[in-house]
Amino acid sequence: MSLRLTPYFVMNGNAQDAIAFYERALGATPLFKQTFGEMPENPDFPLPESAKSLVSHAMIRIGESDIMFSDTFPGQEVKAGNQVTICITLGDAEEAARIFNALAYGGTIEMPLQETFFSSAYGTLTDKFGIPFQIFTEGKM
Missing domain, CATH: 3.10.180.10 (2,3-Dihydroxybiphenyl 1,2-Dioxygenase, domain 1)
Incomplete structure (x- = not known):
């Protein structure tokens, strides 16, 4: 299946x-x-x-x-929220930074893109449409 x-x-x-x-x-x-x-x-x-x-x-x-x-069809309500998060996984910190900055335009950064114990470049943001994203760079674990 x-x-x-x-x-x-x-x-x-x-x-x-x-x-x-x-x-x-x-x-x-x-x-x-x-x-x-x-x-x-x-x-x-x-x-x-x-x-x-x-x-x-x-x-x-x-x-x-x-x-x-x-x-939505006219008359239906849209509720923005954080119940769905899209995690974008990359292998390159420079590309992670480019994508993070592009998505942050007009949005809100919750956690700036930074090195963490589990990723060389990780950050979270909500774009200008209310969609929450995580940017995760592989290779550090």
Whole structure:
């Protein structure tokens, strides 16, 4: 049996901005994107005009990992929190610093990137979209 975990980010109307941000910061490759307006129409549930340009489903690839996105449907609530953390594992401290700084732009640094007893470069931050990240450099344990 094959099993794969894929983080799914539910955004508050800014999924397209988040995808573009991760393309720049992490070199992400877009794999799929569909808006609510591109979905088949359902006469029982008419789509508000304000929802047509919102992302109904998207997927990007970063390195060997995929992340999925959608915007909430109008009227649904998004709650940002720290219950999902994305750990980016690298083998190079310089690349870790580049990624850390790119993701920190407009976000909040909880623990600056630094050498620890378990990593040559480790830090935590929450990006400008409220997504918490850990940056971990392998090789010190």
